[in-house]
Each structure stands twice: as structure tokens, then as C-alpha cells.
Amino acid sequence: MKRLKSGLSVAALALAATLVGVTGSWAQDLPRGDAKALGFDPARLARMDATFGALIEKGMTPGAVIMVIRDGQVAHLSAMGKRTPDGDAMTEDSIFRIYSMTKPITSVAAMMLVEEGRLILNAPVATYLPAFKNMTVVTGEKDADGNAVTRPAKGAMTVQDLLRHTSGLTYGFFGAGPAREAYKAAEVASAENTGIEQANLLASLPLEHDPGTVWEYSRATDVLGAVVEVVSGQSLEDFMKARIFDPLGMTDTAFYVDDEADFDRIAEPFADQDTLGGSSLFDPRVRKPNQSGGGGLMSTAQDYAKFAQMMLNGGELNGTRLLSPKTVQLMTSDHLKGIKPGKYYLPGAGYGFGLGYAVRLEDGNAPSFGTAGEFNWGGAAGTGYYTDPKENMIALLMIQSPANRGPLRLIFRNLLYPTIAESRNDD
Structure with missing residues (x-):
């Protein structure tokens, strides 16, 4: 090919x-x-x-x-x-x-x-993609205007979390809920975004779970791909x-x-x-x-x-x-x-x-x-x-x-x- x-x-x-x-x-x-x-x-x-x-x-x-x-x-x-x-x-x-x-x-x-010492498994994702600092998590409730109520995430999302699907991220097409609705509204699946642009978009949206607490299949490996791009420079x-x-x-x-x-x-x-x-x-x-x-x-x-x-x-x-x-x-x-x-x-x-x-x-x-x-x-x-x-x-x-x-x-x-x-x- x-x-x-x-x-x-x-x-x-x-x-x-x-x-x-x-x-x-x-x-x-x-x-x-x-x-x-x-x-x-x-x-x-x-x-x-x-x-x-x-x-x-x-x-x-x-x-x-x-x-x-x-x-x-x-x-x-x-x-x-x-x-x-x-x-x-x-x-x-x-x-x-x-x-x-x-x-x-x-x-x-x-x-x-990781083997080359350029990436660390327990390092926060924000080390490589700063947009992932200060993430929020949905509470499951909505305010008077119908917007999702969020709170600060407990703990930082790590590279290991991305690899094992415990990042707190989700996919937009499994089930329903405020986080999934936010994904759909933001069109995170758009192929018009580069990997890093998509990762930064995901960072602007609330998490489904606190990092490291729940296995949730998600766009974590898309974010991992963006981390590879940042670390490798390619x-x-x-x-x-x-x-x-x-x-x-x-x-x-x-x-x-x-x-x-x-x-x-x-x-x-x-x-x-x-x-x-x-x-x-x-x-x-x-x-x-x-x-x-x-x-x-x-x-x-x-x-x-x-x-x-x-x-x-x-x-x-x-x-x-x-x-x-x-x-x-x-x-x-x-x-x-x-x-x-x-x-x-x-x-x-x-x-x-x-x-x-x-x-x-x-x-x-x-x-x-x-x-x-x-x-x-x-x-x-x-x-x-x-x-x-x-x-x-x-x-x-x-x-x-x-x-x-x-x-x-x-x-x-x-x-x-x-x-x-x-x-x-x-x-």
C-alpha cells in the first residue's frame, strides 16, 4: 500500500x-x-x-x-x-x-x-498535554439551564490510565448521560481534527469518572496517540x-x-x-x-x-x-x-x-x-x-x-x- x-x-x-x-x-x-x-x-x-x-x-x-x-x-x-x-x-x-x-x-x-525513558507511565497526562490540567467530572445532575453539573476531578489522569482505560474519558456512543451528550455536541469524533486538536477538545469536556477508579472504554487511546506525537515530535x-x-x-x-x-x-x-x-x-x-x-x-x-x-x-x-x-x-x-x-x-x-x-x-x-x-x-x-x-x-x-x-x-x-x-x- x-x-x-x-x-x-x-x-x-x-x-x-x-x-x-x-x-x-x-x-x-x-x-x-x-x-x-x-x-x-x-x-x-x-x-x-x-x-x-x-x-x-x-x-x-x-x-x-x-x-x-x-x-x-x-x-x-x-x-x-x-x-x-x-x-x-x-x-x-x-x-x-x-x-x-x-x-x-x-x-x-x-x-x-517508555522503554527509552521519554514517557513515564505514572506521569500525569497534563505533563505532555497541558490542557488536561484541572479536569472536571460530571455529577449526573443538571442545573436550571439544563447544563451538566460538574466538580473537580479527584486525582490526575495518568499515562497508565490511558493505556488501561481508566482515564475517566468515555465514548459518545455507549449509553447516555451528560458526558456523552457533551461529546456528541462537541463533535469529538470529527475526522477534521488532528489527533492533538481532538485531545485538547476532549480535555475541555467533563469526565465520566474520576481517573483511576472505573474501567470505561473510551477515546483514551486517541489521547495516547496525541501523547506519542508530542513526545516523539512526529x-x-x-x-x-x-x-x-x-x-x-x-x-x-x-x-x-x-x-x-x-x-x-x-x-x-x-x-x-x-x-x-x-x-x-x-x-x-x-x-x-x-x-x-x-x-x-x-x-x-x-x-x-x-x-x-x-x-x-x-x-x-x-x-x-x-x-x-x-x-x-x-x-x-x-x-x-x-x-x-x-x-x-x-x-x-x-x-x-x-x-x-x-x-x-x-x-x-x-x-x-x-x-x-x-x-x-x-x-x-x-x-x-x-x-x-x-x-x-x-x-x-x-x-x-x-x-x-x-x-x-x-x-x-x-x-x-x-x-x-x-x-x-x-x-
């Missing part, structure tokens, strides 16, 4: 190359392996594809790409259905809006700066390209699809499913000022698999190291002890939340297959990604079906784990 030039200085590029240990195998896809030799039941993998084929026939999504990786090898990769409702067949290299699967990548970008896109995408060979991952030759590779939903929070899905063919760290990236199964394998490897892929294993361990550990789950606790039963990821706390309790230590996240248009360190497995579901993302992802997980014929989970 062709992107705009990064505009990085030669010195900055040299520094990035030194820090990540750039190798010459940038664009190499993960190697293909034999499913049976990797411990999977080929018949059950075929059943998974057949089931999704039937779901496609029922109109739950135009098409899908499914990818299963173990021991660093692709055990299963299938493309089925159509890329667009009335277009060509789905292909393995189709490009998807990954929405909130952007969040783990932005979180990695931030943690790279746009979020430039930083990600130089420090993550190029080193890992993620050639089809960017905030926008700039090359017209790639337009036909973009997967689309059915027309009656082309809405998200009351708005149409964004058009990646048209560049806007916003580079959303919380949900703006486009990617392919092959590209995202490289990022996922880097994390499963403890921060390294093909000799290119982005993070220390200890940093990955910190990110994929639960950070919510003593913190109340909000009304819309998306990780679900049996899960905590780390720095950018939902983290499974035990084998049982959750209403889906999985293993303690598994970490994952998904996107609003339906994409989902799951990493199981004990099984040494990664699985990706790439679809564009906002209306049916919940059931399709659950079905995928419940089809995936029974394909394992040889479990590595011996605990």
Missing part, C-alpha cells in the same frame, strides 16, 4: 533503525506450515471454514479472512465470500478497517517511548511507519489507502450494515487530518499477523526487536486490581485488562474457549485477534460487519479451540 512520504529526517530514520535492529527481511510473510504437524485437526479446520461459509450465505457478512498461526507458522489461512457485497471474491490480501485493533499498536508505540503515522510498520514489514498497514491501485482490495460491509454509532464507516480513500490512535488503521491479515507474532515472541520478529520481553509481560498482565468495571465492560467475564489488551485471568468463567494468559482485542467493524501464549497460537478473524461482530467473533472462538488436536496447555 503506497503511503505519503513520512517527512522524517535522516537522523531520525537512522535512530529508528538502530533502536529496532532493522533487518533486510522486512516484507517477508510468516512461513506456511502443515496444520496437522502443528497440532491441529484438519477436518475441524475445514469445519470452521464451512461454518463461516454458511454464515456468509445467511448474509451475516459479505466475506471473511481467517488465519491461524502456531509456532510462528501459518497453520491455516482462508479467504471466503466476497470482498464487497456485489464485487470480487475475498482474497487473502484484502484490506480491512481494523478500528480498535489500532489500539494495541498505539499502545506498543507508547511503550517503546505525527502518529510517521512514528508508526518508521518504528513499527517498516521494521516488521507491514507494507499494507496505514491510516489511509493512498494508492488507487489498492482501492479494489478494500473490504466493505453490506449497505444496511454500513453504520457504526449512527455514522457510516470511514472512507480510507479520502485523507483527513485525523490519525486516530484508537481506531484509524487499515490492515490485512498477513500484516497484522506480523505484529501479533512480534508480541507473542516477546517483542521481536525475524531479528527485529521492538520491545523487551519484560515490557510485553507488563502489557499483557492485568492492571485492574481494585478498579471497578464500568457498565459496559467489554473484556467480559473472566478477563482483566492490561496496557492495550484484554487479558484472560483463568481458563474457566468466560463464556468462550480460551486459556489463562490469552490476550486479545477487536475492532468495531468485526475484526478480532487472539493470542494464546500457552498454546503458542495466534488467530485472526477479518470481517467488515459492524452489526454482527459480536456473534461472529464468539462463533469464531468457539470453532477455533476445538481445532486443536495437541494442546500445549499442560498446567
Whole structure:
């Protein structure tokens, strides 16, 4: 995918190359392996594809790409259905809006700066974005004029709060209330704002909760992207390209699809499913000022698999190291002890939340297959990604079906784990 030039200085590029240990195998896809030799039941993998084929026939999504990786090898990769409702067949290299699967990548970008001593987890966000000083919180009441009553926030919002969704921020489309109404009125979702402009706008609005007290899914990772821009001195896109995408060979991952030759590779939903929070899905063919760290990236199964394998490897892929294993361990550990789950606790039963990821706390309790230590996240248009360190497995579901993302992802997980014929989970 062709992107705009990064505009990085030669010195900055040299520094990035030194820090990540750039190798010459940038664009190499993960190697293909034999499913049976990797411990999977080929018949059950075929059943998974057949089931999704039937779901496609029922109109739950135009098409899908499914990818299963173990021991660093692709055990299963299938493309089925159509890329667009009335277009060509789905292909393995189709490009998807990954929405909130952007969040783990932005979180990695931030943690790279933490490793370099340029960003501090328990530092107030206001250290980097001064507009976040003196935040207020809604009380749930309104004054005589109908305006939300607020009070000073108890405590400062930290960088860690942004990473684990305990910032006190919210999204404008989950539920109702004064804070959410303020978001809608201020049009915080507008793609016409740069990341830093959006962050400053959010800072001018009241919080839903006191920082550090409640897990509330929110625009915190958008703010985190703005922090990365301030600390690095680069746009979020430039930083990600130089420090993550190029080193890992993620050639089809960017905030926008700039090359017209790639337009036909973009997967689309059915027309009656082309809405998200009351708005149409964004058009990646048209560049806007916003580079959303919380949900703006486009990617392919092959590209995202490289990022996922880097994390499963403890921060390294093909000799290119982005993070220390200890940093990955910190990110994929639960950070919510003593913190109340909000009304819309998306990780679900049996899960905590780390720095950018939902983290499974035990084998049982959750209403889906999985293993303690598994970490994952998904996107609003339906994409989902799951990493199981004990099984040494990664699985990706790439679809564009906002209306049916919940059931399709659950079905995928419940089809995936029974394909394992040889479990590595011996605990």
C-alpha cells in the first residue's frame, strides 16, 4: 500500500533503525506450515471454514479472512465470500478497517517511548498535554439551564490510565448521560481534527469518572496517540511507519489507502450494515487530518499477523526487536486490581485488562474457549485477534460487519479451540 512520504529526517530514520535492529527481511510473510504437524485437526479446520461459509450465505457478512498461526507458522489461512457485497471474491490480501485493533499498536508505540525513558507511565497526562490540567467530572445532575453539573476531578489522569482505560474519558456512543451528550455536541469524533486538536477538545469536556477508579472504554487511546506525537515530535503515522510498520514489514498497514491501485482490495460491509454509532464507516480513500490512535488503521491479515507474532515472541520478529520481553509481560498482565468495571465492560467475564489488551485471568468463567494468559482485542467493524501464549497460537478473524461482530467473533472462538488436536496447555 503506497503511503505519503513520512517527512522524517535522516537522523531520525537512522535512530529508528538502530533502536529496532532493522533487518533486510522486512516484507517477508510468516512461513506456511502443515496444520496437522502443528497440532491441529484438519477436518475441524475445514469445519470452521464451512461454518463461516454458511454464515456468509445467511448474509451475516459479505466475506471473511481467517488465519491461524502456531509456532510462528501459518497453520491455516482462508479467504471466503466476497470482498464487497456485489464485487470480487475475498482474497487473502484484502484490506480491512481494523478500528480498535489500532489500539494495541498505539499502545506498543507508547511503550517503546517508555522503554527509552521519554514517557513515564505514572506521569500525569497534563505533563505532555497541558490542557488536561484541572479536569472536571460530571455529577449526573443538571442545573436550571439544563447544563451538566460538574466538580473537580479527584486525582490526575495518568499515562497508565490511558493505556488501561481508566482515564475517566468515555465514548459518545455507549449509553447516555451528560458526558456523552457533551461529546456528541462537541463533535469529538470529527475526522477534521488532528489527533492533538481532538485531545485538547476532549480535555475541555467533563469526565465520566474520576481517573483511576472505573474501567470505561473510551477515546483514551486517541489521547495516547496525541501523547506519542508530542513526545516523539512526529505525527502518529510517521512514528508508526518508521518504528513499527517498516521494521516488521507491514507494507499494507496505514491510516489511509493512498494508492488507487489498492482501492479494489478494500473490504466493505453490506449497505444496511454500513453504520457504526449512527455514522457510516470511514472512507480510507479520502485523507483527513485525523490519525486516530484508537481506531484509524487499515490492515490485512498477513500484516497484522506480523505484529501479533512480534508480541507473542516477546517483542521481536525475524531479528527485529521492538520491545523487551519484560515490557510485553507488563502489557499483557492485568492492571485492574481494585478498579471497578464500568457498565459496559467489554473484556467480559473472566478477563482483566492490561496496557492495550484484554487479558484472560483463568481458563474457566468466560463464556468462550480460551486459556489463562490469552490476550486479545477487536475492532468495531468485526475484526478480532487472539493470542494464546500457552498454546503458542495466534488467530485472526477479518470481517467488515459492524452489526454482527459480536456473534461472529464468539462463533469464531468457539470453532477455533476445538481445532486443536495437541494442546500445549499442560498446567
